[in-house]
Amino acid sequence: MTSPALAAVLWDMDGTLVDTEPYWMAAETPLVERFGGTWSHEQALGMVGLALEDSARLLQNAGVPWGTDEIIAYLTDEVLRQLAVTGVPFRPGARELLADLKAAGVKTALVTMSMRRMALSVVDLIDFPAFDVVVAGDDVERPKPHPDPYLQAAALLGADIRDTVAIEDSPNGLRSAIASGAVSLGVPLMVPLDGVGAHALWPDLTGRTATDLRALHAAQTQTRPDETRVNR
Template identity: 45%
Template sequence: MTSSIPALDPRMAEGRESALQAVLLDMDGTLVDTEGFWWEAEVEVFAELGHALDDAYREVVVGGPMTRSASYLIQATGAEVSLAELTLLLNDRFEELVGRGVPLMPGADRLLTELTEHGVPTALVSASHRRIIDRVLKSIGPERFAFTLAGDEMERTKPHPDPYLLAAARLGAVPERCVVVEDTATGVASAEAAGCRVVAVPSVVPIEPAAGRTVVGSLEEVDLGFLRSLITH
């Protein structure tokens, strides 16, 4: 994928003219390569329920909150299972799949290390449930974040702006001076509705550049100097 990163001003790379206040990061598909694990869990659980999932469903459920994805799959397949039961089954299966660790996305470890070393306020904002986040954090390193926010800890999660508004507030930051890193249209919609600048790193479904949004091929193209260059007022 062709990067749409703008040319970097050396002064911004050093941070002298940056107004960046915080960096907010999605988890699944952004920092860790788990989107495939979620789909595998969904396919396996529905097979046990007697239903084969169409590959086209994957683009619908990727990046969404568990309740939305599970509700969609129940409706699409006609499976006789309650939303609460299916949510439990999916979380259990996903935990089994990631129990031995999950791979970080290319560039994720370097970026998180750079943010930590420079003292940039950073938070993890995910639509996944707390139990899943805590398991995956063992691979990422919980000490790299000021705090983490789970989808089941909010009344409204992505694509609503609530998660990113809350994250910015907890860090004492103005949303317009926060950069969000996301991999799905659902997450991008949430961040943009909150008024944040967005760096999109598409994982499963393509995302187009837009005003206030920069699309890159991987986190290997993103560093602190680039993030600072996005906010200069």
């Protein structure tokens, strides 16, 4: 039986498409220290892949007396300020793979827990029309690790989630992708992804093409039971 074709690739943003995790950490530490607290590298790593609301609560626990929305707005503004200075810090191979997917006619979505205004700012800095759909943290009621963000992206693209590959760098993001039913690809950066359950782990995206993602999707699809396929 012929395997269904790869319909779309769903990209996480921070740490997967762009190496912005250090920007978030650079914003968190002085904020905590402003109010007399301390913020360790281990605590910063614990924020990787979290929804911004959860990150804000951890910062509040560390002594930041602001409300959740105020913390999120501050962090977003700080990261955007750094991006405006440095441009888009693509992870190795990410821009090239994204461009190859577009040339091959594969639909793409950005699925991030960052705020929509930040996601759109990153997209606007890319020098070609990179994404068909953007789903951000303020677009969903239940953030990663719930499957909702990926399911919403697939629905907006008109794709069956099982005909997609989701690319992630964090355990939380991978859990979201796996729960959604997408073929999940882990590309670790700050934290290890062993044992999370990804269908595949690649050290980075250097030299990878649409053909590689099609092969990954086909290999996983062949192992799945034959079910009626519907768009979600």
